Amino acid sequence: MQASRSVTLTAKGVLRLRRGHPWIYRSDLDAVGSDVRGGDLVGVRLPSGKSGGVALYSDASQIALRFVPLTSETANDDGLWSLLERAIGRRAGRPEACRLVHGDADGLPGLIVDRYGPALSYQCLTQGMARREAELIERLRALTGARLIVARNDVRVRQLEGLAVEKGVRYAADDAPDPKDVRAHLIGLDLDFDLLDGQKTGAFLDQTDNRAAVAARARGEALDCFSYDGGFALAMARAGADVSAVDSSGAALARLKTRADRNGLNVRCLEENVFDYLRACEAEGRRFDTIVLDPPAFAKSRDAVDAGRRAYKEINLRALKLLRPGGLLVTCSCSAHMDRASFDVMLTEAAADARRWVRVLERRSAAPDHPALATAPETDYLKVLIAEVD
Numbered sequence: 001m002q003a004s005r006s007v008t009l010t011a012k013g014v015l016r017l018r019r020g021h022p023w024i025y026r027s028d029l030d031a032v033g034s035d036v037r038g039g040d041l042v043g044v045r046l047p048s049g050k051s052g053g054v055a056l057y058s059d060a061s062q063i064a065l066r067f068v069p070l071t072s073e074t075a076n077d078d079g080l081w082s083l084l085e086r087a088i089g090r091r092a093g094r095p096e097a098c099r100l101v102h103g104d105a106d107g108l109p110g111l112i113v114d115r116y117g118p119a120l121s122y123q124c125l126t127q128g129m130a131r132r133e134a135e136l137i138e139r140l141r142a143l144t145g146a147r148l149i150v151a152r153n154d155v156r157v158r159q160l161e162g163l164a165v166e167k168g169v170r171y172a173a174d175d176a177p178d179p180k181d182v183r184a185h186l187i188g189l190d191l192d193f194d195l196l197d198g199q200k201t202g203a204f205l206d207q208t209d210n211r212a213a214v215a216a217r218a219r220g221e222a223l224d225c226f227s228y229d230g231g232f233a234l235a236m237a238r239a240g241a242d243v244s245a246v247d248s249s250g251a252a253l254a255r256l257k258t259r260a261d262r263n264g265l266n267v268r269c270l271e272e273n274v275f276d277y278l279r280a281c282e283a284e285g286r287r288f289d290t291i292v293l294d295p296p297a298f299a300k301s302r303d304a305v306d307a308g309r310r311a312y313k314e315i316n317l318r319a320l321k322l323l324r325p326g327g328l329l330v331t332c333s334c335s336a337h338m339d340r341a342s343f344d345v346m347l348t349e350a351a352a353d354a355r356r357w358v359r360v361l362e363r364r365s366a367a368p369d370h371p372a373l374a375t376a377p378e379t380d381y382l383k384v385l386i387a388e389v390d
């Protein structure tokens, strides 16, 4: 049986295990069985010899062990595939574009699978998942009936696992859609997705429910900053707001425009740097009724947290100044290195500096198909505050 392969923790590793975090670093390993290979399911042993659970082993990454919710009886590939089936089952009732598998939170470390209507786009970011990729594709076909399956393994973290950085179509049925133009309905919109060259697996599906929540409140002249291909902008336009979208990427705005046309909506697309644009609006005395700020992660690493906090504060301060009384601010951060409390403090400081009365109406997170793991607080990465500003 595979779980006879085992890895023993040091005393420090045991402390980490007791905290419940799903990862163990290589420096916290005391011994690795001579039969253990990268990608194996292993039994984790305490120095006393007792069992400490089941994990996937990596022979390259500093993150040597990633726990999986299996027992010594179920520690085999069938056990992993049953976790896959359960993860997909939990998405019943989600829209036709949604996340089916969200890594550690679903007990499948390093595996991301997103569904876009008839197609799937996945990432295998660990040796454990990469080694099982061929079977994964077969299982996904059987479980979902997908007509097209695309691998987006073009993520640099794969290098830490000794894996190639690559992407491509892995399965296409005779009636498969064009991977660069996959259609799916989402929050009342008919959208096209580029699974080969779109960001991440093709789009940011973690904001789906937040877009619906914002559409329900958006009004008047609305500005979607860092719009990408228009997730928030199109939802607000459909709800009747007069929307301008700002992004530095012409390609993203071109897609936004196509999507708007297809849905009979009108969105002004501005190819600009948001920092400069907000400054220019302030100089011109422009005002808005709704502003959405959903930037890329400004704090990408622990060292970048201070600079990141300053950048968040700058755009929030400028946005607050541009809102008419009664206006709506939607402010987001997807930086895992900035926790909820720090993001709140950022808004407190921006509100004080702007001398505006900021009523927080909703504190939101990623959609429920991107669950966070209680014992890994950094997985609660997406913070969204919706506030009314006087």
Ligand code: SAH
Binding pocket: 204, 207, 225, 226, 227, 228, 229, 230, 231, 232, 246, 247, 248, 249, 252, 272, 273, 274, 275, 294, 295, 296
């Ligand atoms: N709000 C989007 C996701 C944003 S992704 C959604 O709902 O899907 C981040 C976007 O910010 C990218 O499209 C990128 O092109 C853009 N971007 C990054 N820095 C920028 C800047 N300084 N000014 C304008 N756009 C920027």
